[in-house]
Amino acid sequence: MKISDDEILSCFREDRDKGCDKLFERYYRPLVAFADSFLPAAGQAEDLVQDVFYRFLEKKKYLSLHDEALSTYLFRAVRNASINKLRSGRRLSFQPVDALMREVMEEEGDLTFDPELLQEIATAIDRLPEKTAFILRAVLLERKRYKEVALLADVSINTVKTLLAAGLRAIREQFSSRQFFLFMVWSMEGIGATAAPVGRPGAVRPDGAYP
Numbered sequence: 001m002k003i004s005d006d007e008i009l010s011c012f013r014e015d016r017d018k019g020c021d022k023l024f025e026r027y028y029r030p031l032v033a034f035a036d037s038f039l040p041a042a043g044q045a046e047d048l049v050q051d052v053f054y055r056f057l058e059k060k061k062y063l064s065l066h067d068e069a070l071s072t073y074l075f076r077a078v079r080n081a082s083i084n085k086l087r088s089g090r091r092l093s094f095q096p097v098d099a100l101m102r103e104v105m106e107e108e109g110d111l112t113f114d115p116e117l118l119q120e121i122a123t124a125i126d127r128l129p130e131k132t133a134f135i136l137r138a139v140l141l142e143r144k145r146y147k148e149v150a151l152l153a154d155v156s157i158n159t160v161k162t163l164l165a166a167g168l169r170a171i172r173e174q175f176s177s178r179q180f181f182l183f184m185v186w187s188m189e190g191i192g193a194t195a196a197p198v199g200r201p202g203a204v205r206p207d208g209a210y211p
Helices: 005-014 016-036 044-058 067-089 097-105 115-126 130-141 146-153 157-174 177-188 191-195
Strands: none
Touching (some): 005 016, 005 067
16 A cells, blocks of 8 residues: 555654654655666665655654645755755766756746646657666556566566666656656656556557557
8 A cells, every 4th residue: 555645744743763664665766766867876866865864854844844745845855965966076967967956946836737748758758668668667656666576577676776767867868857857746646657557568559558
């Protein structure tokens, strides 16, 4: 059973340790994948997300956030921390760092669900290599565990992580920072899963989509 943001925040208010477990369960893998789409070196994303979680706990953000704001806060925090890390090392990912920072500083506007944008992203996912697309959907949209996805895709867990990062980077190159950010937030709300259902690799309908 998938835990909601409201349940996570309620857990924090009743038992901080339980809240930490639920936060990690729901958000750790998606946030690491998101950070990986910015950072060039392997291993940086996990450290960065752990640091974001630490600051979330240290500042007791769970006491002031409402459930609709949790995913937005976490993805913003990871995105900004990723860009700051790039700026400190002047190591570029897919766009010049200053251009990324300008996008972050621009007004993000409404986070309202946009079915046309989601369909464009779903189409972009369809164009990825078959196994990469399958892994991206399974981990990010269906929130399956790496071990389960590795068994379904008949690859190692490390390959799952590598292809997930590669897939997200490819998607991120095709959309603005704001559009990619919105997609990641929507995916945590279960919106993306309705537009990009998961099947096994190799199982493709006649129209080219995955069953």
